[in-house]
Amino acid sequence: MDKDPKRDPERLLQQIQREEARQKRGRLKVFLGYASGVGKSAKMLDEGRRRRQRGEDVVVGAIQPKSTPEIDRLLATHEIIPTLKTAGRDVIDIKRILQRHPKVVLIDGLAYDNPPGSHHAHRWQEIEELLKANISVVTSINLQYIGEMQDEVAAITGKRPAETVPLAFLKRANDIEIVDAPAAEEQSSRLREMALLVAAEVVESELRDYLTAHHIEENWGIQERILVGITPRSDARPILESGKRNADRFHCDLLVAYVKQKELSPVDDAALHRNLEIAREFGATTHVLEGTDPVRVLIDFARKQNITQIFIGHSHRHGWWHRLRGNPVDRLIELANGIDVRVFPQRLMT
Amino acid sequence: MSHHPTRERGKLKVFLSYAAGAGKTYQMLEEAQNLKKRNVDVVIGYFEPHGRKDTIAKTEGLEIVRRKTMEYRGSKFEEMDVDAILRRSPAVCIVDEFAHTNVPGSERTKRWEDVMTLLDAGIDVQTTMNLQHIESLNDQIRQITGVQVRETVPDWVIKQADEVVMVDVTPEALINRLKRGVVYESAKAAQALENFFREQSLVALRELTLRQAAHEVEVRHEIPRTNDRLLIHITDEPRTAMLIRRGRRVADYLGAECFAVYVSDTGDVASLPDSERESVERHLNFARNLRIETLILHGQNAAATLVDFARRERITQIFLLRPEKKRLGVSRSGVITSQILRLAPDMQVTIVADRTAKP
Numbered sequence: 059m060d061k062d063p064k065r066d067p068e069r070l071l072q073q074i075q076r077e078e079a080r081q082k083r084g085r086l087k088v089f090l091g092y093a094s095g096v097g098k099s100a101k102m103l104d105e106g107r108r109r110r111q112r113g114e115d116v117v118v119g120a121i122q123p124k125s126t127p128e129i130d131r132l133l134a135t136h137e138i139i140p141t142l143k144t145a146g147r148d149v150i151d152i153k154r155i156l157q158r159h160p161k162v163v164l165i166d167g168l169a170y171d172n173p174p175g176s177h178h179a180h181r182w183q184e185i186e187e188l189l190k191a192n193i194s195v196v197t198s199i200n201l202q203y204i205g206e207m208q209d210e211v212a213a214i215t216g217k218r219p220a221e222t223v224p225l226a227f228l229k230r231a232n233d234i235e236i237v238d239a240p241a242a243e244e245q246s247s248r249l250r251e252m253a254l255l256v257a258a259e260v261v262e263s264e265l266r267d268y269l270t271a272h273h274i275e276e277n278w279g280i281q282e283r284i285l286v287g288i289t290p291r292s293d294a295r296p297i298l299e300s301g302k303r304n305a306d307r308f309h310c311d312l313l314v315a316y317v318k319q320k321e322l323s324p325v326d327d328a329a330l331h332r333n334l335e336i337a338r339e340f341g342a343t344t345h346v347l348e349g350t351d352p353v354r355v356l357i358d359f360a361r362k363q364n365i366t367q368i369f370i371g372h373s374h375r376h377g378w379w380h381r382l383r384g385n386p387v388d389r390l391i392e393l394a395n396g397i398d399v400r401v402f403p404q405r406l407m408t
Numbered sequence: 409m410s411h412h413p414t415r416e417r418g419k420l421k422v423f424l425s426y427a428a429g430a431g432k433t434y435q436m437l438e439e440a441q442n443l444k445k446r447n448v449d450v451v452i453g454y455f456e457p458h459g460r461k462d463t464i465a466k467t468e469g470l471e472i473v474r475r476k477t478m479e480y481r482g483s484k485f486e487e488m489d490v491d492a493i494l495r496r497s498p499a500v501c502i503v504d505e506f507a508h509t510n511v512p513g514s515e516r517t518k519r520w521e522d523v524m525t526l527l528d529a530g531i532d533v534q535t536t537m538n539l540q541h542i543e544s545l546n547d548q549i550r551q552i553t554g555v556q557v558r559e560t561v562p563d564w565v566i567k568q569a570d571e572v573v574m575v576d577v578t579p580e581a582l583i584n585r586l587k588r589g590v591v592y593e594s595a596k597a598a599q600a601l602e603n604f605f606r607e608q609s610l611v612a613l614r615e616l617t618l619r620q621a622a623h624e625v626e627v628r629h630e631i632p633r634t635n636d637r638l639l640i641h642i643t644d645e646p647r648t649a650m651l652i653r654r655g656r657r658v659a660d661y662l663g664a665e666c667f668a669v670y671v672s673d674t675g676d677v678a679s680l681p682d683s684e685r686e687s688v689e690r691h692l693n694f695a696r697n698l699r700i701e702t703l704i705l706h707g708q709n710a711a712a713t714l715v716d717f718a719r720r721e722r723i724t725q726i727f728l729l730r731p732e733k734k735r736l737g738v739s740r741s742g743v744i745t746s747q748i749l750r751l752a753p754d755m756q757v758t759i760v761a762d763r764t765a766k767p
Contacts, residue, residue: 087578233581238574238621240421247629254574254622261615268608276608278552279763280616300756307661309622366761372753387749391730391759398654400725400758401749
């Protein structure tokens with residue numbers, strides 16, 4: 059068993075505070091899709107219908123301009139508080155919703171901006187207000203409208219929507235559900251993949267919170283995480299290149315760690331900094347660790363970081379010291395139970 | 409057998425989720441209803457009602473091909489009637505529970521093999537499966553849920569699907585459905601809540617499913633180009649199955665070729681003692697089932713033979729088991745692992761974590 063506590067007290071406190079706050083708050087559920095027309099509205103309205111069947115007080119607070127016969131059929135079963143047309147924009151009638159105070163409000167389309175001069179600039183801020191008033195909200199959004207995804211989406215579609223919602227708002231949702239459907243073209247395929255990965259990321263933070271809150275110390279390695287261990291003398295570039303390529307393929311984080319050694323020669327020091335620089339260019343986070351037993355330090359760090367694969371260079375050192383303490387690669391493999399260890403060729407650099 | 413010998417191979421669509429009760433069958437039937445509305449000739453080849461009212465209602469008006477009754481050890485079982493479907497020859501066939509194992513005595517062992525037969529006859533198939541049925545994830549699923557899933561589908565079969573669609577539901581909604589008795593009757597539900605349906609397991613499985621679905625989308629629009637060639641060392645050690653699964657999974661993600669090699673000092677598996685021979689053969693078969701090319705090499709020194717082969721065949725990565733500490737020293741495969749690390753400083757060697765055990 060891993061003795062290293064993964065219970066970060068600060069995080070735990072945040073978690074408790076969030077839980078407490080949530081008890082008086084409405085619950086937020088978001089349907090996420092990669093394009094319009096994948097069926098988010100229908101799913102949302104169908105969920106509303108089922109909740110009403112179970113006796114919950116549900117109203118619709120916003121609908122999309124485009125409709126289908128199926129959506130019309132579902133809408134007909136609901137009570138609707140229509141949006142207001144203000145300066146040519148659809149604005150939810152927050153006053154009426156607050157007055158009516160249903161248990162759940164369905165708001166189709168999360169990424170709308172209000173006209174200039176409104177109390178809230180964005181619809182998601184109004185939703186925040188409803189949640190605070192203990193009204194639960196079920197809403198929908200397209201991947202394209204997540205603020206943090208703008209660059210990646212623009213690289214695929216060439217378009218950059220003006221109205222966006224911060225990813226943090228989605229991460230605070232109690233529930234996020236992906237609405238998946240086949241994609242005909244390569245472009246929409248890429249968006250579809252991105253939407254699935256965004257949802258995975260949100261679920262990942264949910265999982266971490268859950269495990270922390272319930273003191274469960276498990277690392278199931280659901281999300282791969284790669285750690286490259288370097289030394290001043292290691293031939294780091296090929297390892298870092300491979301780390302980068304693998305991280306891209308697994309859509310995962312790349313971490314690079316160096317365990318501090320005493321009295322580095324100027325040459326070694328320069329080599330080390332070059333390697334750390336390459337690591338950062340590859341998008342890795344770099345970590346300088348301290349401790350007397352480098353192998354142990356690296357492993358402890360890997361466990362704390364939920365690493366699934368460690369990349370290191372072969373060891374060429376077989377001197378008396380290593381005979382005494384064991385070859386560092388052998389020791390790493392021995393200690394790295396639960397983590398894959400990939401050992402890379404090294405040019406002799408002595 | 410088909411009435412349309414010139415028909416193109418049918419298209420396969422898989423509705424993927426992470427637990428029973430997620431709504432896969434419901435969504436599949438809803439789509440079947442839409443197809444029928446558009447005058448597509450669609451039939452239900454196999455449907456498992458599990459007594460779920462909403463789902464059963466979705467079959468209304470759809471043609472159902474009668475199942476075949478089979479007898480096994482005095483009990484009667486109902487299976488999909490492949491011959492009847494082939495005779496009926498619809499455009500689209502709905503087949504629930506892709507990972508199902510047919511009753512002994514059936515023409516084919518697995519339902520996915522039945523589905524392949526339908527596809528070969530030019531019939532499009534829509535089917536459902538859960539993440540935990542994917543072979544290469546078997547060890548991880550056991551880590552998460554404590555359950556060893558027996559009914560699995562090899563990864564290459566899923567790769568053949570034209571579409572994999574994720575059917576998502578939140579774990580909370582799933583647990584509520586289970587408690588309300590929508591998914592199983594109550595005794596089974598209580599049991600399920602303690603195992604597969606523990607909240608943390610469901611959240612973990614859901615994340616894994618989202619990532620798998622993203623991966624399935626990715627490999628369909630962009631085949632990774634790579635020169636990676638993976639070599640998996642086969643031995644009689646039970647952990648070899650886990651090594652094969654992990655190797656297969658990494659190879660799929662990297663777009664790498666994958667080989668599995670057993671080194672024999674006689675050059676022939678037949679001369680091994682029975683128990684050892686059975687294990688080695690089982691592992692070689694398992695690798696072949698996962699579409700990994702297998703070889704048996706002749707050599708007195710397993711480590712040296714493996715490294716020679718790797719150099720000759722331009723292998724880029726050797727996959728090995730962790731040396732397992734035994735009461736008397738290290739296991740045989742452990743010794744080989746250390747030897748290979750010494751012999752092959754010019755190669756990438758991956759020592760795979762034991763995913764079956766808790767760290």
